[in-house]
Amino acid sequence: MMQESGTETKSNGSAIQNGASSANHLLECSLREVRSNGETPSVEVSAADLTHLQQQQAFQVARQLLYQQQQASGLKSPKRNDKPAALQAPVSVAMMSPQVITPQQMQQILQQQVLTPQQLQVLLQQQQALMLQQQQLQEFYKKQQEQLQLQLLQQQHAGKQPKEQVVTQQLAFQQQLLQMQQLQQQHLLNLQRQGLLSIQPGQPTLPLQPLPQGMIPAELQQLWKEVTGAHTAEETANNNHSTLDLSTTCVTSSAPSKTSLLINAHASTNGQLSIGTLKRESLSHEEQTHSHPLYGHGVCKWPGCEAICEDFHSFLKHLNNEHALDDRSTAQCRVQMQVVQQLELQLSKDKERLQAMMTHLHVKSTEPKATPQPLNLVSNVTLSKTASEASPQSLPHTPTTPTTPITPVTHGPSVITTTSIHNVGPIRRRYSDKYNVPISSDIAQNQEFYKNAEVRPPFTYASLIRQAILESPEKQLTLNEIYNWFTRMFAYFRRNAATWKNAVRHNLSLHKCFVRVENVKGAVWTVDEQEFQKRRPQKISGNPSLIKNIQTSHAYCTPLNAALQASMAENSIPLYTTASMGNPTLSNLAIAMREELNGVMEHANSNGSDSSPGRSPMQALHHVHVKEEPLDPDENEGPLSLVTTANHSPDFDPDRDYEDEPVNEDME
DNA sequence: TCTGACGTAAACATTT
DNA sequence: TAAATGTTTACGTCAG
Numbered sequence: 001m002m003q004e005s006g007t008e009t010k011s012n013g014s015a016i017q018n019g020a021s022s023a024n025h026l027l028e029c030s031l032r033e034v035r036s037n038g039e040t041p042s043v044e045v046s047a048a049d050l051t052h053l054q055q056q057q058a059f060q061v062a063r064q065l066l067y068q069q070q071q072a073s074g075l076k077s078p079k080r081n082d083k084p085a086a087l088q089a090p091v092s093v094a095m096m097s098p099q100v101i102t103p104q105q106m107q108q109i110l111q112q113q114v115l116t117p118q119q120l121q122v123l124l125q126q127q128q129a130l131m132l133q134q135q136q137l138q139e140f141y142k143k144q145q146e147q148l149q150l151q152l153l154q155q156q157h158a159g160k161q162p163k164e165q166v167v168t169q170q171l172a173f174q175q176q177l178l179q180m181q182q183l184q185q186q187h188l189l190n191l192q193r194q195g196l197l198s199i200q201p202g203q204p205t206l207p208l209q210p211l212p213q214g215m216i217p218a219e220l221q222q223l224w225k226e227v228t229g230a231h232t233a234e235e236t237a238n239n240n241h242s243t244l245d246l247s248t249t250c251v252t253s254s255a256p257s258k259t260s261l262l263i264n265a266h267a268s269t270n271g272q273l274s275i276g277t278l279k280r281e282s283l284s285h286e287e288q289t290h291s292h293p294l295y296g297h298g299v300c301k302w303p304g305c306e307a308i309c310e311d312f313h314s315f316l317k318h319l320n321n322e323h324a325l326d327d328r329s330t331a332q333c334r335v336q337m338q339v340v341q342q343l344e345l346q347l348s349k350d351k352e353r354l355q356a357m358m359t360h361l362h363v364k365s366t367e368p369k370a371t372p373q374p375l376n377l378v379s380n381v382t383l384s385k386t387a388s389e390a391s392p393q394s395l396p397h398t399p400t401t402p403t404t405p406i407t408p409v410t411h412g413p414s415v416i417t418t419t420s421i422h423n424v425g426p427i428r429r430r431y432s433d434k435y436n437v438p439i440s441s442d443i444a445q446n447q448e449f450y451k452n453a454e455v456r457p458p459f460t461y462a463s464l465i466r467q468a469i470l471e472s473p474e475k476q477l478t479l480n481e482i483y484n485w486f487t488r489m490f491a492y493f494r495r496n497a498a499t500w501k502n503a504v505r506h507n508l509s510l511h512k513c514f515v516r517v518e519n520v521k522g523a524v525w526t527v528d529e530q531e532f533q534k535r536r537p538q539k540i541s542g543n544p545s546l547i548k549n550i551q552t553s554h555a556y557c558t559p560l561n562a563a564l565q566a567s568m569a570e571n572s573i574p575l576y577t578t579a580s581m582g583n584p585t586l587s588n589l590a591i592a593m594r595e596e597l598n599g600v601m602e603h604a605n606s607n608g609s610d611s612s613p614g615r616s617p618m619q620a621l622h623h624v625h626v627k628e629e630p631l632d633p634d635e636n637e638g639p640l641s642l643v644t645t646a647n648h649s650p651d652f653d654p655d656r657d658y659e660d661e662p663v664n665e666d667m668e
Numbered sequence: 669t670c671t672g673a674c675g676t677a678a679a680c681a682t683t684t
Numbered sequence: 685t686a687a688a689t690g691t692t693t694a695c696g697t698c699a700g
Contacts, residue, residue: 670700671699671700672698672699672700673697673698673699673700674696674697674698675695675696675697675698676694676695676696676697677693677694677695677696678692678693678694678695679691679692679693679694680690680691680692680693681689681690681691681692682688682689682690682691683687683688683689683690684686684687684688684689
């Protein structure tokens, strides 16, 4: 087999003078070899097959050029037998036994060649033209490969094509291959004419001259790689008597070792695998198994490269060819190192900035915590409370407009802390209405998200039930309607129905705020807002300043948004853009505020309260809040409300629960 | 450590 | 009678 290859090289070199015709001949031989396998030509000719055919032909062309050079060169051409064994061996061995000579050895051999000053001059003069040609050639190759790939896919997907059609398509492939081969060979001839391919006799490997300072043209490297790679292909083909088996090298092409290539090629051949299927599987397999930092989405990610590589094998080839170890690559690597350093520097600066911001806002830093506290407004309340205790003036206590108090929206840890996004399971602490979370606005603004993502809404059952009832036109719902609201509004409640329905019933019965009313169509549930508000100021009522600060810190923010983002992050859900799901935290703050105000007014009106018409919403809120505290005699003492009121700005009462507190509370 | 809110589960009664 | 609805109790977790 190996001897066969050698003799073939000799015969080809002597018999074929014209490169183009030789390429055609080689291609035809290859295809004949395919047909001579005794089997019907497989429909599933993969792109890898074509690629390897191309490589093989490139190798053949190189050898032909070598012999042409040998015959025409005026350089001293010692007899092949006169060459030292070390130099002679690669000639035959490299072509026939790729596992014997490695690319490194090949490069060493290449480096042993001496470039004459004349050749160097020619090189320097024509290098620019060469690069241009190289680009053109590469573009053409890409186009041709794309076309081939396209046709291949079409062929693969046409499962029941008649054989005539298959043959026709294969002929088309051959023609395209010929086209590519001709161009390739033409380019090689150009190189030769330009002195870039000064093939010295006795060194029939591609005479790539190592240029000083890493000036080896990429094309020459590619040619060299192709030659060495084609050895494998040729060897495999020869060993298996089937060029289609070349595709098997593609299957295992991820392995850099040529030996492994061969071994796998043999194994695959023996396995009688369908090439097309193999190809498809290999592609997906490669894409799944080969994760290279420099390869993604079929594109080489080498800085400034972005070359399209159809598969991992192509990428590896491209990587080896285009980004070999030379000065250019080294320089690019240095640049990339600087980029990384700059990014790291920027990151550290931003970290410092974040730390300073959080320090300024008296929020606990992103120090790692043992227990994640994400999506948890309660923990944020705690943080805010601590902060307010430390420095109450650090938080805007008296915002004058709804849009100004954006500053306290820095519940950084909820969003930023990595430890805060691991709470996947049931969330114990929910954003109860007592924490001033505008549930209605949040649900409305994140409606799509809740409907689509199975994220548990960070509200208590009671809050959700209340919201469902309040959203109804008549402020009353049957149990089944409440169920429907849950499932309609939240994807989370579309499963485990028994559990959450039981919880809903439990809450309806447990909380006094939910009143069951006998209706003509059955029992409906309504919300007793007074009772509901009684639940509100619970433990933290003992410290009015805390109440104020806490509610201030939360009156304008929607930690739910942070929770949502955290949930989305932890669930790998694409973050909804502001446009798609809204950003209640910042941009829609005023809207949320307005909504809350409207809700308050609505409650007031519905309950027959006489919120003074001349009073601004803020004043109304303030008024409501002042009157609110005594409404809870169980938990709030009279002086408490006074103190709370005294600490509040007359313009705006930030600790007002806009969502929950009806205005009528102070009208009793 | 205690306490209350909350979630969950379950048993049971009542209604449809 | 079954299912839905409603009530109650118990228990665990969490955070104040």
